[in-house]
Amino acid sequence: MPKKIIFEELGKEERILLLKAFDYDVDEEGFIIDPHGSRIPSKEMPSQFLRIEDSMLIPGSLEVADATPTAIAKFIREKVEVAESTC
């Protein structure tokens, strides 16, 4: 069921803390580590891994995804209730 979502930005330390609340982490090279200890492959470029600065943290309970416009558009199409103009 689509929901109203607010897009927000977070500082790097806050992002890391949110990830840690869900047992993710970030390695010394800036890649996000999942709760099993593995880097997370990008869905758009499977040979690459998600970095803290160019990933999207989305509800459910916490999902980590690519933050490219295409990935954000997919998230909006599938999960977000489209309300008023904000751009």
Place this chain on the structure above:
Amino acid sequence: MKRWKWLSPPVEVILETIRTLPLKEALAYLVANGVKAFTVEGYAALKKAIQDKQNESQYAFVPNKNEANCLLNFARDPNYREVLILIPNYRYIDLISTGLLIDWYHKHHSPANRERVTQIKLQIANRPNGRKLLKLADLPTTPFFSVILRYLHQLKVTGYPRHFLEEEFEEFVEMWQQASKMVQTEDTVDDVVSFCKKQIEQGSKTFFVLGMKTASIIVENALKELVSKKILERKNYDYLLTKSEIGNAPRIELMISSKNE
């Protein structure tokens, strides 16, 4: 000289403070108070509080919220809505929104926006099948996008199934750059007629000619010549001419299709 050591408030105080704060502010408060992980003894309650706030599902954290909000707006774009109706299961449907974003950046040009367009295009080009994906992302930045959608809409009204519309759209993505001409004011009627003849000789199934403002007259005159010399008729081609106005400026779209397909 005495050195002061900064002490963070007790956990109970932190917990009470973040209890009413939105997630973003709660995280900022924790960071400001030296909380960098939840492994510290007694921080389990803080971790739980952050989890609970995240589970309210109110926020999506992105690198650039303005850009994300633009994408949210494009979900209301009439052309995008039309795409969702015509080809809802198209594999690369979200690249249409990316194309609309690129178009938005083009229209709000600044050095930063140009740089961002380059970055986005590079990301797309580096994906598997990047060349094709780039063509698709470029399509919504052109006037041919609405022409193609109108054509697909007609097919839908005629009763063609969705998978056929997807196949047609896929073909347009591949060929729209070669099979379309945006007529400029410096083009002549002969230029347009030559383009059409070449498309016919190559056996193009469908091709487009588009003219805006004074160029619309050139398109109309070219069509007159194609018809009067029976160029289309002899090769079994049909045409659809659509006239509209953007503001006070006339716009003309000519779509020519083979009757053999």
